[in-house]
Amino acid sequence: METLRHIVVLVHLVGFALLFGAWAVEAVNRRFEVTRLMHWGLLIAAVAGLVLAAPWGIEYDLNYAKLGVKLVVLVAIGALLGIGAARQRRNGSVPPALFWSIGALTLLNAGIALIWR
Numbered sequence: 001m002e003t004l005r006h007i008v009v010l011v012h013l014v015g016f017a018l019l020f021g022a023w024a025v026e027a028v029n030r031r032f033e034v035t036r037l038m039h040w041g042l043l044i045a046a047v048a049g050l051v052l053a054a055p056w057g058i059e060y061d062l063n064y065a066k067l068g069v070k071l072v073v074l075v076a077i078g079a080l081l082g083i084g085a086a087r088q089r090r091n092g093s094v095p096p097a098l099f100w101s102i103g104a105l106t107l108l109n110a111g112i113a114l115i116w117r
């Protein structure tokens with residue numbers, strides 16, 4: 001059970017890596033676009049995160065306040081990705097504040113995961 005949980009954590013981290021990595025590629029190349037890989041990363045992190053939010057394969061209590069905050073941040077990132085993709089289709093670009101918020105909120109959720117125990 002514990003090993004299975006570690007595998008789901010790995011999948012969760014792959015989702016995070018895809019979302020943040022896809023965003024970083026856009027930022028470094030100064031394209032500032034919302035890409036399909038960001039949506040896939042968020043979806044993978046969300047599904048694995050929800051599976052991990054259930055208390056199985058562990059002997060300690062989960063911090064549900066922290067998980068609730070992470071879920072709210074994840075929904076906010078999803079909304080930004082959706083709005084960004086729609087704006088991109090219509091205008092050909094994403095507002096800079098929206099683009100930077102996607103990276104900042106992704107990093108915030110990783111920070112919450114690691115720092116808030």
Ligand code: HEM
Nearest residue numbers: 009016045049050052053067070071074106109110113114
């Ligand atoms: C973009 C959104 C998210 C990002 C970037 C993210 C990032 C991370 C990272 C980096 C870790 C590893 C930290 C560690 O080793 O303890 C982690 C763990 C975890 N995440 Fe997320 N997360 C996200 C969304 C969520 C959501 C929505 C949930 C559930 C509501 C969730 C539940 C968990 C749980 C339960 C763990 C701990 C795994 C364990 O030690 O058993 N995450 N997350």
